[in-house]
Amino acid sequence: MRIFNKYQPLLIAKYVKTFFKGRLYIHGRGAYSYAKGMLIMPEQADDRHRKTVSEINRLIGQLNAPQPAA
Template structure:
């Protein structure tokens, strides 16, 4: 499990995109699981948790699109 001391969405997105599955912990945001290079939305997610998952997954999609265009 990787721990991030600060919420840096781009850094988290690059980490998640680079690995197939695992878990990350973001200080002040909580514990997140990911699979297939995307964060997984838990069933009992709070609004802050949902916002974080959506933001990071959007960054991952943008990173993948930029890699395809280059």
């Protein structure tokens, strides 16, 4: 289990994308599970959990998208 002391969405998204399956804890936001490279919505999710999961998963999707050549 990885513990993040600050909520840094991009760092968390890179971690989840890299390790693909496991658990993590974000100080002040709670514990989360992830599988297949995406955060999983907890069964008893409150508003903060829902916003966090959707933001992290959106960033993971952006990281997976092909970047246009400059």
